[in-house]
Amino acid sequence: MKFINxxxxxxxxxxxxxxxxxxxxxxxKVLDLADLTVDGTMATGGxxxxxxxxxGHSVGVSLFVAFLAGMAAGLVTxxxxxxxxxxAILAGIxxxxxxxSVNLRIMDQKANVALAFGKYNQIVSLRWVRDVxxxxxxxxxxxxxxxxxxxxxxxxxxxxLGCAIRATGNNENMSRAQGINTNTTKLVGLxxxxxxxxxxxxxxxxxxxxxxxxxxxxxxxxxxxxxIIGNVIFGKISRNFAFKLASVVxxxxxxxxxxxxxxxAGLNANDMKLISALVVAVFxxxxxxxxxxxSKPVKRGGASNx
Amino acid sequence: xxxxxxxxxxxxxxTVNEKTALSGLSLELKEGDFVTVIGGNGAGxxxxxxxxxGVWPVDEGKIFIDNVDVTKLPEHKRxxxxxxxxxxxxxxxxxxMQIEENLALAARRGDFxxxxxxxxxxxxxxxxxxxxxxxxxxxxxxxxKVRLLSGGQRQALTLLMATLKKPSILLLDExxxxxxxxxxxxxxxxxxxxxxxxxxTTLMITHNMKDAIVHGNRLIMMYDGHIIYDVAGEEKKxxxxxxxxxxxxxxxxxxFANDRMMLA
Numbered sequence: 001m002k003f004i005n006x007x008x009x010x011x012x013x014x015x016x017x018x019x020x021x022x023x024x025x026x027x028x029k030v031l032d033l034a035d036l037t038v039d040g041t042m043a044t045g046g047x048x049x050x051x052x053x054x055x056g057h058s059v060g061v062s063l064f065v066a067f068l069a070g071m072a073a074g075l076v077t078x079x080x081x082x083x084x085x086x087x088a089i090l091a092g093i094x095x096x097x098x099x100x101s102v103n104l105r106i107m108d109q110k111a112n113v114a115l116a117f118g119k120y121n122q123i124v125s126l127r128w129v130r131d132v133x134x135x136x137x138x139x140x141x142x143x144x145x146x147x148x149x150x151x152x153x154x155x156x157x158x159x160x161l162g163c164a165i166r167a168t169g170n171n172e173n174m175s176r177a178q179g180i181n182t183n184t185t186k187l188v189g190l191x192x193x194x195x196x197x198x199x200x201x202x203x204x205x206x207x208x209x210x211x212x213x214x215x216x217x218x219x220x221x222x223x224x225x226x227x228i229i230g231n232v233i234f235g236k237i238s239r240n241f242a243f244k245l246a247s248v249v250x251x252x253x254x255x256x257x258x259x260x261x262x263x264x265a266g267l268n269a270n271d272m273k274l275i276s277a278l279v280v281a282v283f284x285x286x287x288x289x290x291x292x293x294x295s296k297p298v299k300r301g302g303a304s305n306x
Numbered sequence: 307x308x309x310x311x312x313x314x315x316x317x318x319x320x321t322v323n324e325k326t327a328l329s330g331l332s333l334e335l336k337e338g339d340f341v342t343v344i345g346g347n348g349a350g351x352x353x354x355x356x357x358x359x360g361v362w363p364v365d366e367g368k369i370f371i372d373n374v375d376v377t378k379l380p381e382h383k384r385x386x387x388x389x390x391x392x393x394x395x396x397x398x399x400x401x402x403m404q405i406e407e408n409l410a411l412a413a414r415r416g417d418f419x420x421x422x423x424x425x426x427x428x429x430x431x432x433x434x435x436x437x438x439x440x441x442x443x444x445x446x447x448x449x450x451k452v453r454l455l456s457g458g459q460r461q462a463l464t465l466l467m468a469t470l471k472k473p474s475i476l477l478l479d480e481x482x483x484x485x486x487x488x489x490x491x492x493x494x495x496x497x498x499x500x501x502x503x504x505x506x507t508t509l510m511i512t513h514n515m516k517d518a519i520v521h522g523n524r525l526i527m528m529y530d531g532h533i534i535y536d537v538a539g540e541e542k543k544x545x546x547x548x549x550x551x552x553x554x555x556x557x558x559x560x561x562f563a564n565d566r567m568m569l570a
Contacts (some may be wrong), residue, residue, distance in 0.1 A: 160419035163403075167411050170400035177359070178399070178467075179385030179416045 003264050008139060010260040015142035015221060016203045017126070019149060021230075021252045022245055024223030025198035029244075030157070031189040032169040037077045038197045038223060040099030041070045042216030045198030046205025047106040050113050053120045053206075060293030063202050069190040070198020073099060078187035091205035094214075103213050116209040122206040138207060143152035145203065146249050149196065154242040156192075165189045197223075218273050221280050226252035230284040307507060308335040308475050313367030314355055315531075325448070327353040328364070329531035335464065337473070340501055340508040342518040344550065345528035352393075354528070356478045358509070360384040372474050386416020389468030391481040398464030401453035405444060405463065408452055409433045412467035428511075436466055440496065458489035462496055469500050476501065478510040482517075487533045494521065515547045528556045 020042060027035040045066040052062035073095055080091035107113045115122065124138040134140050156162045166176045168185040175182050197219075205211040230244075230251025245284065255276075263269055315328040327350045335341060341352050357364050358371075360381040369377045371387045392398050410425040410433075430448065437445040440462050444455075452460065461481055462517060468476060478497065482490035501508050512518050518525055525542050527535035527550065534557045537545065555557050 071463070156421075158424050159421045160414060160417075160424050161421060163407060163411060163424035164419045167400045170402045171397070173392075173397055174400055175411075176381045177385055177390045178411050178414070179382050180411075180419070181380075181382045198346075287564060 003261065006260055006264065007124060007257065010256035011253055012124070012129045012138040012142055012207065013204075014256040015139060015146055015249065016200055016207055018146055018200075018226065018249030018252035019142075019203065020200035020219065020224045021226035021248045022146075022149060022153070023193040023200065024220065025227050025245065025248045026153075026189060026193040026196070028167050028224065028227060030166055031186060031193075033081075033088045033186070033190070034092070035074075035077060035190060036089060036191060036220055037095045037099075037190070037194055038074055038092075039216040040096035040103070041073045041194045041197045042201045042219035043103045043211070043213055044069050044073060044106070044216075045201025046211035046215055047103045047113070047213070048198070049202035050115050050205050050211035051106055053109075053115060053122070054113070059121050059123055059206075063199060066202035067195045067199045070201070071195040074191035074194030075187065075197070075284065077194070078190040081190075082183035082186055088284055100213065107211060111213045112210055116207065117209055124203055124207045125209065126207055142203065145199075146246075150242050150245045150249075152182070153245060153256050160186075161188065188285075206277065209265050219274065221273070221276050222252075222255060225255050225276055225280050225283075226251060228280060229254050232283065307370075307372055308333070308358065308509070309367045309368075310334075310354075310358070310369040311370075313369065314365045315353060315362075316355060316365055327531055328357060331337075331357075331367070331532045333526070333533060335507055335509070337507055338505050339524055340506075340522035341510065341524045341526060342522040343509060343511045343517060343526055343528060344513070344518045346554070349528040350406075350531040351528050352479055353531070355390075355479050355509060356509065358384075358475065359388055359390060359477060380381050381539060387474040389415075389473030389476045391464045391476075391478050392470050393480040393483050395457040395460040395464070395484055397458055398467065399452045402451060404449045405437070405452060405455075406430060406433055406448040408463065409436075409467060412470045415471050431453075437471070438465060454488075456486050461485065461493050465493065465496060465500060469504055469506065472504055472506070474507065476506045476508040476510075478508065480511045480513060483513055487566060497521075514552050519545050519547070519550070527553060527557070529554075 005245060020038070027033045048066040048069045049062045052065055053059060077091045077095040080086045080094055081088045086094070104111070117125065117127065124141050126138070128136055128138045130137070157166060164175065164180045165185045165188060166179060167178070168182045168189070172182050175185070201215065206214065227248050228251070230247035230249070233254070234247035234250060235242070259272055262272065262275070310331055310333045313328050313331045314326070316324060316326045318324050331350065331354060333354075343354070347353050356362070358369060360376065360379055360383075364377065365376070368375060371384070376384050376387070390398070400411065403411075406425060410429060413429065434445045434448065437448070440457055442462055444459065444463065452463065455463065465481070481497075482493050485493060492516060495509070500506070508522070510522065519542070523542070524536070524538035525545065526533050535553050
């Protein structure tokens with residue numbers, strides 16, 4: 001009973017982190033880049049949003065500026081990677097490290113800035129997951145964010161530019177042969193991804209009631225876990241792009257529900273990062289191990305009858 | 307039209323692996339020329355095509371396409387002039403995307419890509435027609451992911467993509483080498499048809515000397531990074547494989563006696 005009562009919390013949290021996981025999906029799955037910038041941007045968005053709200057800006061403007069801040073971070077990683085030739089993983093790590101200082105500056109050199117509850121027009125909060133009118137319920141509000149985001153991305157990845165980004169993730173040589181500037185598409189992809197992550201971060205900071213400089217630590221692993229869980233459980237159902245994004249969000253919800261179960265079962269919350277890392281490692285290893293030990297021998301000349 | 311003037315390219319300069327792949331290569335293609343390119347391994351055939359495509363900058367020399375100096379243009383900016391089919395069937399297509407999406411990407415070669423629809427209903431109909439002409443049944447599988455196609459189907463699709471928007475030059479880099487003989491013959495047949503129909507200026511590398519003689523109106527042989535033999539018209543039609551072998555012997559001093567092109 002205790003667990004059922006506690007369920008709305010992780011669902012709301014999962015929806016908000018689902019937005020972040022969609023950002024990870026764009027780099028990891030669509031663009032085929034491992035972008036570690038998000039560990040920084042997952043704190044930046046919240047820092048920007050909370051500081052702006054405290055200084056009297058509306059929540060809409062604050063969220064939008066947080067999104068832009070995330071895009072700026074993605075731009076830096078993208079330039080490190082494309083203009084300076086630094087491997088993507090390293091470029092992300094550099095930006096992430098630099099962002100730690102930037103995030104502290106945004107928060108006036110404080111590691112944690114609280115948003116006094118009820119004083120500002122915040123739109124999500126962990127106090128609003130039950131016993132409030134449905135339109136104020138954080139689960140409802142976050143779900144709207146998720147749906148709108150999926151709709152926009154579904155449209156975007158069907159445009160010329162979106163298709164060019166997908167082609168870049170698929171086959172860079174082919175993309176250049178078709179006149180696609182793969183540096184530009186990578187930049188756009190990284191900016192979009194980090195913008196979305198920062199938006200998630202901004203919502204999460206409101207939800208928790210504070211911005212924290214360490215909010216992004218290990219975020220990439222949680223994002224990957226959501227992507228992988230969603231893919232493993234729902235991947236076979238449909239190849240539709242919107243459905244895939246939705247399954248990533250469901251993956252995030254499952255992650256946080258399981259987290260809740262583990263905590264309720266009495267495990268130390270601090271062990272959760274270790275467990276997440278191991279779970280992600282196992283799932284990442286499965287395709288490789290499958291190939292290595294369970295692959296059927298290829299029949300000769302089987303696929304050549306065109 | 308293509309013009310290459312004194313093009314040089316050295317890989318790994320200053321290391322033990324230094325290799326001069328193009329040494330003062332000059333070549334001029336007239337509008338509508340269909341040139342087959344032969345030469346042993348390391349003669350610089352693929353390097354020549356990559357130099358035209360702008361995969362990397364050349365060390366020296368100039369390259370003109372349609373009288374425009376493209377020597378300094380990056381690969382993606384030259385793409386608007388070029389249709390390319392590669393040796394590896396994996397290279398020419400985006401395997402995780404649908405057949406129609408691949409065609410739509412190719413139809414926009416050289417265009418500015420922004421927020422317009424990536425593929426329209428009208429286009430789909432057109433692609434269906436063009437795919438039907440290939441005779442592989444792909445017109446009924448337009449939303450199939452390309453990764454599920456066979457090598458021959460992929461090469462046929464890549465060929466269609468390369469010519470969907472008429473290129474100034476069609477570059478074929480041994481595009482049938484990875485296919486079984488029957489499929490290779492089919493793809494070559496399709497190549498002849500598409501070149502003829504669209505009156506395309508074409509550079510086709512092949513390892514098969516018979517193919518080099520049968521196809522196209524001009525044949526060039528490369529050795530050591532430049533052209534050692536250039537024959538066109540009636541003279542080319544009368545060529546025999548034995549003549550080409552002799553030319554090779556002369557050029558290389560018999561060094562290519564065991565080259566795999568001898569077996570072709």
